Amino acid sequence: MVMNRKIKIGMIGLGTVGSGVYKTLSDYKNIEIVKIGVKNINKPRNIEGLDSSILTDNPYDVVNSDADIVVELIGGTEPAFDLIKTAILNGKHIVTANKELLAKYGEELFNFAEEHNKVVLYEAAIAGGIPIIMPIKTILAGNKIHHIEAILNGTTNYILTKMDIDCASYEDVLKEAQDLGYAETDPTGDVEGFDAAYKITTLATLAFKKRIKFENVYREGITKVRAEDMKTANELGYKIKLIASADLDSEGRADVRVHPMLVSKDSTLSHIDYVKNAVSLKGHPVGHITLSGPGAGEFPTASSVVGDILSIAAELGRTDYLLPMMRCNHNENAQMIDILDTKNKYYLSLNAKNKMGVIGSLGKICEENNISVACMLQRGLKNNNTADIILITELCYEKDIRRAIEQFEQSEAISQVNSLIRVQYND
């Protein structure tokens, strides 16, 4: 690394990721951490060589310091956004891992930075240690990316992996994950898909060069995934994963979502287990590439934060100009496709009553709603005199399958609709 002068860093947050960043940067003689904002100055911290005189419990001390780069690691929208804006006004470049802020206020943030000729880098906000943001900005810059399929949340991937391996229920595995610290006491942000939705919002905005609005991202969590569905999916050659996806069609319309999905055991994503993350991209000219690795954690996330810091530091060391590729302001809003107007394959689990003509009624409802059945599986009677029926459809419209489900629910033949899960397909 060629640096002509010492680069000064201010950090806001010294939790798990912050500690990893501090420890990693301590190897660099030309980088000096000048101020760190923490909640509690007196908290004992297991960080070798930490100079407690640079700690402050007022984060504005950091953004008002003489740092060249401010690293924001506290998350959430406020006070993070105001701190970052103040830092930019004070002439600092920004490195952040704040996926929520980027998803909700990315447009405002990048425009503000651009106006003040500062960069905001955010490799650590998406997929932890996996290099994805910088590669899209640099070596993949010649590509038109039209498809992203990713596992972006370690907590839900851990839960789904354990449900699969232990044949256990969502509730049991969630509790275990909470005991192990893999899931938070209030797990909503992870299990309802918010975290993955924040990340795919920002990733798709960068990849498509059009702004995706977080509120337009379709989102379903994993709370309704049943151990039985896992088992059946396995028998049929699939795993169930929480997939964050983004597609740009030939007319430039975006379809961005997070929901559970049956993915073929032949696919790379089906082998991404526990807290690992992965991002699959399709683009021209590159074709199909997949990047996988640790999606969170002290050191993996620190790798991305430090990579961003070194990228800015290398620039500051030689010139006041800023690498154009580092910029990230895409103000053209993407035209979005409503989930109802998308085509998908579906896995459907029903309880049918034990009576004549059930298959006929099912078939009729499917036919009336333009749904072709690719695969059907009926299991023996249960105690309550109903039979499990599993359907996998060919591609059909979301609005058609939803109408069919309403009709199943009203049908005399069906006692219950258990699950509807989308199925991955290769186009």
Place this chain on the structure above:
Amino acid sequence: MVMNRKIKIGMIGLGTVGSGVYKTLSDYKNIEIVKIGVKNINKPRNIEGLDSSILTDNPYDVVNSDADIVVELIGGTEPAFDLIKTAILNGKHIVTANKELLAKYGEELFNFAEEHNKVVLYEAAIAGGIPIIMPIKTILAGNKIHHIEAILNGTTNYILTKMDIDCASYEDVLKEAQDLGYAETDPTGDVEGFDAAYKITTLATLAFKKRIKFENVYREGITKVRAEDMKTANELGYKIKLIASADLDSEGRADVRVHPMLVSKDSTLSHIDYVKNAVSLKGHPVGHITLSGPGAGEFPTASSVVGDILSIAAELGRTDYLLPMMRCNHNENAQMIDILDTKNKYYLSLNAKNKMGVIGSLGKICEENNISVACMLQRGLKNNNTADIILITELCYEKDIRRAIEQFEQSEAISQVNSLIRVQYND
């Protein structure tokens, strides 16, 4: 892409990759291709909008043109090296896909470029469309990489995949691959591991920041892999892949090699099939990441070439300085570990004679050579009154296993040693 002036490109070579580069760059209004060196000007080419007046059959016309960047796509060491040096002397930056030149003359090349303040980028030379070189230089720059395990040659991966799926012999699949154009008439460069060895030489040099000499890379090809070994490996939970690996031990000594390897079906690399490539890295702080995708082909390789061109173009558009991270001169030679002094797990296939005490003799030879057996499999008698014995060892020294094999070959109990293949293990 912010570019303040039109950037001029000269290309040497307009074959498969060159065509992909030409087609991809035609979308960029600020990039102009001013000269293209070809073997035969009059050859019909299926490239829309190609201006034949910029073609020349003298490649020195390209390096003497007014191009800002020269893209070298002819491969081989000469005349490529002289052309590139001449281009650098004429003030051009270089983008190349020439893995042989980089492996054999990388040190001289990068020093020459550095002396003349020019950069040589080479993303396309390693793993085709997979982003690996630029990520190591930028977003992973804060890492100490100590382990690389990769599938870097599409031809051999295609042959091994087909041998596995079709239970076919190496010879039969090679012929089929040649008929399909996946293997060359003289397949030596691929099947003997030269191509993969060129690539791992350059990749390890970059990742370890120490120069690896090509002649010190241990190399075994796939010509001796037998269909029977494939089958047995499958039964034991493995696939056989041609693995290019590089390790840096805690004393800074490098172990760089290319050879067939049994890889666990649980590992990501075991799922990389046909002409796909993959690179797995372990480093601190990032942990373990894997990047996979198309390792060759018109468009995937063009993606990397164009990524490099755009990276330089973005710099040239704003300043005469060059991004320090783009530089790549590592003149400190790596201290290398001889293959004999490395520890590995081994898969060993033997034919044993049908007589008393065979297992005892085997066990004695292993014990005398400090080899622990992890797994042994004996199969029923063959027509020639011998039995197949498969051994998988625990970690042991290469020199010990080689001595043991010499002793097996001299032993009364063993009629033949069929194969010795290393086995992947997780450290």
